[in-house]
Amino acid sequence: MSGLNINAITKKFGNFAAVDNVQLNVPHGTFVCLLGPSGCGKTTLLRMIAGLEEPSSGAIVLDGEDITPLPTHKRNLGMVFQSLALFPHLSVGDNISYALRIRGASREEQKKRVDELLTLIHLAGFADRPVAKLSGGQRQRVAIARALALSPKLFLLDEPLSALDAKLREAMQVELRQLQQRLGITTIVVTHDQREAMTMADLVVVMGHGKILQAAPPIEIYRKPADAFVADFIGITNLLPAEVDSAGRTTILGTAI
């Protein structure tokens, strides 16, 4: 199958299951948001997909290949984390071309790829700028470009926008979504912000206590939350039909809609 298949993955720390028998199929090109409260296992699941954490049991299959035994650098993925570390002493261009450089790409190849990626993130002409001179949003875009330099099969982001202020975060949500659609790359973003998940994702995966509670498109999560935890977490309140008479008295007419 093309895409990512997470097959009965469990991660135990001692007796505690941080990720508990998670099963998920992500078709190629899907934008997934892993959504849930702090401590529910989102980062642990993402780290297992990335090969930074070894599962206690289960398998991760990418485009039909079992990648569970592979080290991170052989998994063909790009990663962006909340506390991203751009190399502060390098220029924007040198940050982006870093992975190409250590793989021995020629100067022309590096420059071509850097220019392509800078155009993609709306920072054309910024190659020689020191990263220290960038704004927070610009730095995050450079981190995204750097992660995409080797055209990975899978793009993994852990709370990538949470350090940005609200207005910039909303703009970046739209940008990230557009970028993902242009590239058609299978993308998994961890977030604890339900609005962010609903804005960006094709598939919202709501987690609680190490388990997947619901995996569905945003509209379906809204219309048919799987249980009270999901409904509560995404902020759905019950709506009841009612009638107000001329004296201002309210009568509830029926069951929840």
Ligand SMILES: Nc1ncnc2c1ncn2[C@@H]1O[C@H](COP(=O)(O)OP(=O)(O)O)[C@@H](O)[C@H]1O
């Ligand atoms: N290396 C570790 N050792 C022990 N417990 C851990 C470790 N990493 C994470 N945990 C625990 O696993 C649970 C899930 O953590 P995490 O995946 O970071 O959650 P989230 O990203 O959803 O906030 C938490 O209870 C956390 O304390």
Ligand SMILES: [Mg+2]
């Ligand atoms: Mg986390």
